[in-house]
Amino acid sequence: MRVLVTGGAGFIGANFVHSTIENHPDAEVTVLDKLTYAGNPDSIAGLDRVELVVGDIADADTVDPLVKDADVVVNFAAESHNDNSLNDPSPFIRTNIEGTFQILEAVRRHGTRLHHISTDEVYGDLEIDEPRKFAPGDPYKPSSPYSSSKGASDLLVRAWVRSFGVPATISNCSNNYGPYQHIEKFIPRTITNLIDGVRPRVYGTGEQVRDWIHVLDHNSAVWEIINKGRIGETYLIGANGEKNNLEVTKMILAEFGRDPDDFDHVNDRPGHDQRYAIDNSKLVEETGWQPSFQDFAAGLHNTVEWYKANEAWWRPQKEAVEAKYAKQGQ
Ligand code: NAD
Ligand code: TDX
Secondary structure, three states: OEEEEEOOOOHHHHHHHHHHHHHOOOOEEEEEEOOOOOOOHHHHOOOOOEEEEEOOOOOHHHHHHHHHHOOEEEEOOOOOOHHHHHHOOHHHHHHHHHHHHHHHHHHHHHOOEEEEEEEHHHHOOOOOOOOOOEOOOOOOOOOOHHHHHHHHHHHHHHHHHHHHOOOEEEEEEOOEEOOOOOOOOHHHHHHHHHHOOOOOEEEOOOOOEEEOEEHHHHHHHHHHHHHHOOOOOEEEEOOOOEEEHHHHHHHHHHHOOOOOOOOEEEOOOOOOOOEOOEOOHHHHHHHOOOOOOOOHHHHHHHHHHHHHHOHHHHHHHHHHHHHHHHHOOO
């Protein structure tokens, strides 16, 4: 089985490559990755049965032969950071929309199975204390240039399934944590700040809620959908891990033996989504998937240990990331 993983040098894609090689001895993996600031070839270095092609998913000539050779395409490639999309939306439009379009056109030509990776943010946000969670049939109501570009990509996939019979599925997952996540994101930024003795930065009140899932659980759900999902369907992936940003900050502070109030409130994110929460019942009922990492504190502890042990992986980015945040008062 030849698996084409786009964005396989990024956080979730690299973890997907590792677990695919480990759990699928018959799989050969081709990674197509542009190696933007967010892609790091070291994340997949030295793995057997993995080939890295450096290229752009929005470039039809690059994408076509790779899709032709693949049995299944898993599209992780994206611009993924909300804060960056507020500063410059243009790469989000090109990669997330134009890139998905080119993958769909190649898949249409060659009849290849596609799984498209998306986010729960396409559904907008929930009130902090309402009982409702996001469900697969909910209307799209994205808030940021990032989430609207992901929503647009999902709508293209749905249309290509209906109009052209492309064999595709979509998943919308909640916030991931774990190894190899870029240090611009909340959990690794907080951990690496504390390694450097710097106080964590909490946007606004810190009462915003995210539904945390370990990256390996996201990826095991993706394999379940590839194997058992119904073509044309959308599956929501989440592991009932709601926590607000203050709680997460305090848990990470505790990992470093620091006082729970040892953090700073900084400028809020414009348009900041208040709460995400996933109703995963369709995924669980149709595929039997269950998450393995039910204990967030234990998963967070392992993630802190990973960043402590892998400073060489993240250190080169730290200064530039913090300089960018400093300019935004964050
Ligand atoms: P990431 O930013 O860590 O990685 C993205 C990867 O895509 C990088 O390796 C980058 O070099 C590559 N890339 C960017 N533009 C490209 C292009 N034009 N052509 C080829 N490669 C390109 O992102 P991530 O956190 O691993 O997210 C992966 C996917 O999962 C995204 O589609 C994202 O929307 C989705 N998602 C992420 C989360 C999360 O919590 N991180 C949650 C739900 C869904
Ligand atoms: O330093 C920080 N302080 C802080 O309070 C940072 C970087 C973030 N935050 C807040 C903003 C959010 O409420 O923490 C929360 C999480 O922020 P991010 O890590 O930027 O993630 P989020 O915006 O929730 O989006 C993530 O989950 C959904 C991924 O980055 C997306 O790719 C995915 O689609």
